[in-house]
Amino acid sequence: xxxxxxxxxxxxxxxxxxxxxxxxxxxxxxxxxxxxxxxxxxxxxxxxxxxxxxxxxxxxxxxxxxxxxxxxxxxxxxxxxxxxxxxxxxxxxxxxxxxxxxxxxxxxxxxxxxxxxxxxxxxxxxxxxxxxxxxxxxxxxxxxxxxxxxxxxxxxxxxxxxxxxxxxxxxxxxxx
Ligand SMILES: [Zn+2]
Numbered sequence: 674x675x676x677x678x679x680x681x682x683x684x685x686x687x688x689x690x691x692x693x694x695x696x697x698x699x700x701x702x703x704x705x706x707x708x709x710x711x712x713x714x715x716x717x718x719x720x721x722x723x724x725x726x727x728x729x730x731x732x733x734x735x736x737x738x739x740x741x742x743x744x745x746x747x748x749x750x751x752x753x754x755x756x757x758x759x760x761x762x763x764x765x766x767x768x769x770x771x772x773x774x775x776x777x778x779x780x781x782x783x784x785x786x787x788x789x790x791x792x793x794x795x796x797x798x799x800x801x802x803x804x805x806x807x808x809x810x811x812x813x814x815x816x817x818x819x820x821x822x823x824x825x826x827x828x829x830x831x832x833x834x835x836x837x838x839x840x841x842x843x844x845x846x847x848x849x
Pocket of ligand 1: 770771772773813817
């Protein structure tokens, strides 16, 4: 057994956050390790979801756990090659944030309910329906696999404002 290790999270803007991630076709111990590292990184941040491109790995792998601390037992889900198979016409609005866009939040409208099909790290196919915060979170993470960020849903002016703040943050961090 390998120990889990925390990975560095890329901050927007970064070309790796804008690329389409590749399908995973081998269910290896390395994949399991990567998923464990992503969970460790997500819980440590703390966040409720993380996609592999956010740690610079351009593969279709996401992890999520929308049970807030103190509100129930941890419920981590690891999804390999996740796909939205169905989305409700009904929409919901959540104030979203992103570990790659720290401390910036904005309301995004998405389908209120989705059915997602994915593979576990063991290669077993699974599917489930998600609603409420889980629905928003899983769609946000799958978007990352297609190089899409939540700020891409915002008006250009707001998006540019957030991007400029992130550029400034990155410059400050580089100097520190
Ligand atoms: Zn995100």
